[in-house]
Structure formats: C-alpha cells, structure tokens
Amino acid sequence: MGCDGGTIPKRHELVKGPKKVEKVDKDAELVAQWNYCTLSQEILRRPIVACELGRLYNKDAVIEFLLDKSAEKALGKAASHIKSIKNVTELKLSDNPAWEGDKGNTKGDKHDDLQRARFICPVVGLEMNGRHRFCFLWCCGCVFSERALKEIKAEVCHTCGAAFQDDDVIVLNGTKEDVDVLKTRMEERRLRAKLEKKSQGHQKLRQGSLKKPALILERRKPTWLPEAQVGLVVAPGRC
Numbered sequence: 001m002g003c004d005g006g007t008i009p010k011r012h013e014l015v016k017g018p019k020k021v022e023k024v025d026k027d028a029e030l031v032a033q034w035n036y037c038t039l040s041q042e043i044l045r046r047p048i049v050a051c052e053l054g055r056l057y058n059k060d061a062v063i064e065f066l067l068d069k070s071a072e073k074a075l076g077k078a079a080s081h082i083k084s085i086k087n088v089t090e091l092k093l094s095d096n097p098a099w100e101g102d103k104g105n106t107k108g109d110k111h112d113d114l115q116r117a118r119f120i121c122p123v124v125g126l127e128m129n130g131r132h133r134f135c136f137l138w139c140c141g142c143v144f145s146e147r148a149l150k151e152i153k154a155e156v157c158h159t160c161g162a163a164f165q166d167d168d169v170i171v172l173n174g175t176k177e178d179v180d181v182l183k184t185r186m187e188e189r190r191l192r193a194k195l196e197k198k199s200q201g202h203q204k205l206r207q208g209s210l211k212k213p214a215l216i217l218e219r220r221k222p223t224w225l226p227e228a229q230v231g232l233v234v235a236p237g238r239c
Helices: 017-035 059-067 074-079 146-151 176-220
Strands: 048-051 056-058 088-090 102-104 110-112 134-137 143-145 169-171
Touching: 048 059, 056 059, 059 074, 059 088, 134 146, 143 146, 169 176
Parallel strands: none
Antiparallel strands: 048 056, 048 088, 102 110, 134 143, 134 169
C-alpha cells in the first residue's frame, strides 16, 4: 500500500483540506456576527442596538420588525424575544482609529474595511472583532472588553459613571452557555418589571379608593343658609 516510490503517505498529507475549510468558515462566522445586523443581514450602521441575549442589530431594522412581524420573515426568529423597543439598548461604541471605513478603488467602487474592527474597547484598546470577549452594560449601553471589566473592577461604568450591577453586564455574541445564562436573567428581569408595574397599579388604585369617600362626604355636606335668611324659611303647611 505504498506510493510509486514505495513510500507510505502520512496522515496529515492525506487529511489537510477540512482544517482549512473549518478555519475559513469560523472566520466568516466571526465577520458576520460582528459586522452585520442579526435581523436584516445588512452591514451594521449607527444607531446600533443590542438585545438582552447579546445580539447586534441596526436600530431601524428592529423598529421595522416590530411594526411588521410577518410570518414569512425567517430571520424574525432571531428576534422573537424582542417585544418592544424597550427590549433593546442603544450601544455607545468607541471608534477604532485604525479602521479605514469605506475604501474606494480606482474604479470608484467602495467596500467596507473588514480586516480591522470598527470599534475598540475604550479602556484597554482591544479590537471588537470576535477574537476578544466584549460586553455592554444594560443600564447605560456602554461597551467594553471583558478583560477591562475584570482588570479594572468598579461598581460604576468606566465611561459615563453610571452605577451597575452584575446582572447589567451582557456578553456580546457569547457562547451557547452565555446565551442560556442571559436568557434566564432576561426572564427574571422582565418578571421583576411586570411585578413592579402591577404593584404600582395597585398602589394608585388604593390611593384613588381613599380619595373617593372624601369626595362623597364633601358632596353630602349640607349647605347652611346665612343668618339673615333663616327667618324667611317657612315651614311647610303654615303658609
């Protein structure tokens, strides 16, 4: 079972295509996740928003989706958890000075620079290209690398100074395990908001009920005649 020269081929010489294909597919997936809208599949343009599961969208695509949730839209499944514009947060992104933007060639055609990331971490300068874990704060929308949050621990946002809790930290384009954790947090966050809204409604209703007896008493209060008119009142049957 040798070759023409009597040599036996090694395994890596026979199997080397799939590894290259797998790397190309992974790189293409990273480019898609970090440069294109999850809904419209168009290039990400400001204003860019993210959902509670860490997916990236163009804001106008989310608004269009909320206005027209057609069953024919297959990509709508990726945003089925978005019920209103309140379920996304507009991101505050830091531009990458090395990104060349729309480049034009001699023929006048333009294309986006996908070799470098458009945005970077404002704290440590890492590029937001999928090779480093990035996250954003749900309370304010500021975006950082996970390394920055771990190395410079603080209870306030590094950019705007807004106070945040651990539940406010949402990983962008995370792993399946990350998404499972974020989904649980999302459900808990929405349940708390629903209970708070219900509690506020009951409180307003209770306050309205307390005001009604006072209004009834005010309406039933007898009208007293001035002293000058008391003598003019004639009892019935004595005219």
